[in-house]
Amino acid sequence: MKEISTRDVRQYLTSNKEKLKAELIELVRAESPSHEKSALLACERTIKRIFSGHFGDRFTVETFQMEETGNHLKYEIPEQPGPRILFLSHYDTVWGKGELPVVEKKGKIYGPGIFDMKAGLLCSIWAVKALLETKGELTFSPVFLFTADEEIGSLTSKEIIETTAKTCDAVFVMEPPTPRSHALKLERKGVGEYTITATGKSAHAGNHHEDGVSAILEMSKIIQKLEGLTDYKKGTTINVGKINGGSVSNVIPEKAKIEVDFRVKNSGEAKRIEAAIESLSVSHPEIDLVIEGGLNRPPLEKTTGNLALFALAKQAGKKLGIKVKGASAGGGSDGNFTSALGIPTLDGLGIPGGGPHARNEHIKFEHFPGKCALVAVTCELLSKKKGEVIS
Structure with a gap:
């Protein structure tokens, strides 16, 4: 089995940053307010198009049809060996259609839901893509769950999230890091x-x-x-x-x-x-x-499993020259559900930026390749542990 090269992973992501940026802007322009079913369906089609463009038919997709909210999507590879890692993201946003323009300015990209959390959703896709392209195979079993009602309480997705998470060894929540310190979220109220x-x-x-x-x-x-x-x-x-x-x-x-x-x-x-x-x-x-x-x-607390995942992320950061910090947050996420089930959960793996739920919502694009690489290397380190991290 080919050993991972952190340099190869980061170089691959950096060399593809223009394609990455184009996909990000496409996804953000597919506006998806939590209460607008037609817009959510259009965004769902965009996600499916981007995903299949990267992976073809390698993954199976299950679409959970909802009457009032958007649909929820689950992707996985049948019978893929290695620990199952759930990449948990939502694609609904707090913004009505047309409220915020998509603008690129001085290294920042502004737009509805770009920080919370479409950039993080795309980051999970590119992290797995980078490993496949640089290694030719995966040492873990990725499961992607893209939900459409997180901003309004996850009422229709909670059961799906919990049922899926129970089949996994770890959960990577692709919500954004803290705005100022760019820290991963070790606690949520x-x-x-x-x-x-x-x-x-x-x-x-x-x-x-x-x-x-x-x-x-x-x-x-x-x-x-x-x-x-x-x-x-x-x-x-x-x-x-x-x-x-x-x-x-x-x-x-x-x-x-x-x-x-x-x-x-x-x-x-x-x-x-x-x-x-x-x-x-x-x-x-x-x-x-x-x-x-x-x-x-429920609260997301500093459990043994959660802290073990954070330690792996810090180790991955050292390999990549990225300082990984941890912090507490007052708001909740879908990671609160998975952590409460006792499944090791690491939150805040999205792209640095700021302005969540504010008109200056943005990400700092320069961090995109590095954060994708951090997610990818953390996955590799987890797979090497062969489940020890969840003890």
Whole structure:
């Protein structure tokens, strides 16, 4: 078996950077807002065209048809030996069609979803392509999963992600690294959401004020209890981000509703917050309180398996002359699901840049060949471990 040459891999990627850039721009221009089915289908066709252009019929593809969101795609090589590595990406974006132009300026490429995370998706394809071209064979079994609803909670893809991940030895999440330090993400907070509705009793605010039971007044007390659960030392935050209530100013408000976001660093803290929210009580006996929701994404924590993968990435970085750093992130990803299953997961393997969910969203193209090479070499190092990393 031919030994990997880090120089050959990086040289191959560098020599193909113009083709790589053209594919990236093509993919970003295939705009894919999470809620626009027709646009997502067009982007799906673009992904399939790019993928088959690189690998022909070497991979089998399974398309998970969805009614409302975009479809989810899974590629794998039947009976390919070696550890199974799942490359996990999403192709939906937060941007509506036409909101952001695709612009190249001073070494940066701007566009909708380019940083989060179409560049990372393409990076995974080119990393495997580079190994095939320089080695002629693979020492691991790549599995690609491209999902279409991550930005709206992964409600239709979560089960597919978890089912696929359970068949794999490691998960490489192709989300972008941290914007400033370009670090891989060793921790992500767990994310939860609640909707809380209070129902009181309406009455005329002038004639029969004493007969009314204000849902807004009760909800104001609940909001203070919720915000009081925030504990920065523990990394726990609670945010009441939306509130609706009442009808007109001269009527005691019968209804009030809030939407709550919470973030936690570990599963123990998630249980504490869930218990606190779900046991909320009211101060007025005539208030009816309905609490709906819970933890949406479990925390991605520094498990033994996750840290072992990070150590391999650092080793790969040394071979390539790339300094690999690790960091924590407040937002969640689909890697939260796979890590919670106990499957070694490494996040933030996408392309350096900045502006996630912002109008200056961009990647620094100069880093593209190097980051693809880092992913490729990490895969090779993992395959040499023959599964030891997942112990």
